[in-house]
Amino acid sequence: MVWTWVRVGVGVLLGAVTGLVELVYLIWAGIILVPAWPQPRARRAAVQRIQAGARNLAEVERWRLAAFLRAENASDYTGARAVEYLVLRWAVGLLGGLVLLLFLYGAAVGVVWVRDLLVGRSTLLLAVAQVLLGAVGLFLCVQGFAGIAAIERHLARRFLGPSRREALERRITELSTSRAGVVAAVDTERRRIERDLHDGVQQRLVALGMLLGRARRAPGSTELVAQAHEETQQILDELRDVAWRAYPAALDNLGLHEALLRVAERAGIPVRLRYELDERPPTAVETAAYFVVSEAVTNAAKHAYAQEVTVDVARADKLTVRVQDDGVGGADPSGSGLSGLARRVAALDGEFTVDSPAGGPTVIVAELPCA
Incomplete structure (x- = not known):
């Protein structure tokens, strides 16, 4: 958690620097654009230069956002969109710099307060008041950092996000990959x-x-x-x-809960099942969830030498299946069984993760959309 906030703080600091650079760049752009505006040819040349420079600055911002604020953006934005982004983004950068200065000022004041307390220049009542005031200031600064990061992501997504064409191309690629995975x-x-x-x-x-x-x-x-x-x-x-x-007949006739109970009975090792669904999910989701649990429990019994397996099935926005065993770990996600499960989950636009360090435990999580 600490390193996360350090990373965000560095991102905000760099954003303040780039915000100042972007403000200077926009002023320069206005200076060269105003005299060229009456002449169409000169205006087009000036606009092209401004847009090219704006794209360079936007690429720097994309790197900063990805490296420090974990915001991924597309590269197919236009020069005009880059200029629009910079027109709004410089103010956010300078605002982030202001929040950072307030944080540094508060830290410096806190050091002075601690020194006064150690040398006897401060009373206990004053020290308590200073601690409370410092806590409020720290809270406001942390919220300021979080707010600046959220605005940064929103602006980048709004102006530098993927175009409709790129979004469709990505979706086609995902569907092609999923289809190939299903066939395999x-x-x-x-x-x-x-x-x-x-x-x-x-x-x-x-x-x-x-x-x-x-x-x-x-x-x-x-x-x-x-x-x-x-x-x-x-x-x-x-x-x-x-x-x-x-394909278990009980899945169609009795539902996922009953089918998972039979998996637990046939596992050969103790299986604790926590099933928290109030209604049956769609058939495709139910089938995928069943096979995730079945394969994971079988692997735990045969290969991980587990003594116990815990299965949790719950639903919020997505149906989440979590299987954890106390075995030796070291499960290979690229193996035929787990990779097959990953493809089955991906075919439903779900997410599949395997965490299996040497020595265990192995945790397999599948998140399946139910809409």
Whole structure:
């Protein structure tokens, strides 16, 4: 938190310097524009020079905003927009400088107050009053910094923000990436189902066929018939597991809460589920949330050697799924399972994060829009 405010303070300080530079630049621009205004050719040349210089200053501002105020802006703004931005922005920069000067003045006065208290020039009552006054001044300065930063971001977004064309291009890129991710996730899921059927169910069917062949050649062999019957039950269990992992019927019939309870029952380790939804989310969101929890719990049991998993499902503006385990950590977000979940969440314009330092804990969070 302290470093955040230091970063903002440095950003405001640099903004005060650039604000002064921008004021001087605008004065210079007015000086060269006024005499050139009656002549169209000279006016166009002057306007082009002014706009080119304004873009250079705006690029400096974009760097400052990104580096210190965490404000990202587009680069496709026009020179005219850059001039409009500077016309308003210089005043905000100087205002930020004024707030910074007040903060430094208050800090200097506080040092003097502390010195007076240490050398006995101040009474206890006066010291208490000074502390209260200093706290109020600090609060006002902090709010001033926050307000200046908010105005800076708003101005940059208003004048230097992406054009409609760039916004659409970004959206097209995001949708193309999401579509490719969905296709890859579907292919991965198909390969997993094929592998489960080939390595599990198919092998058991082969064994069942061999048992039935032996039973035909040895009439009256109740032991072989019993083995075949047991193998049939195991095949049915594996088919149910494959079908459940592909898409649980309980999700459609009973809802997300019941489906997650069954995930907890089948996990093999204790799973604490906190489900705080008052109504069912949309089907696509419900499905994505289910698979996030299912994959995360499976990974915790099989790979993280966890002793307990906590699952939280809540909804504010978005449906948030948070899965935390006490395992060894080190989960790879680029692995097939987690990357597939990331693509599934991205396809719904959601956000997916994995925090898994070595030694644990692993925390997986998915935020899914429900509108």
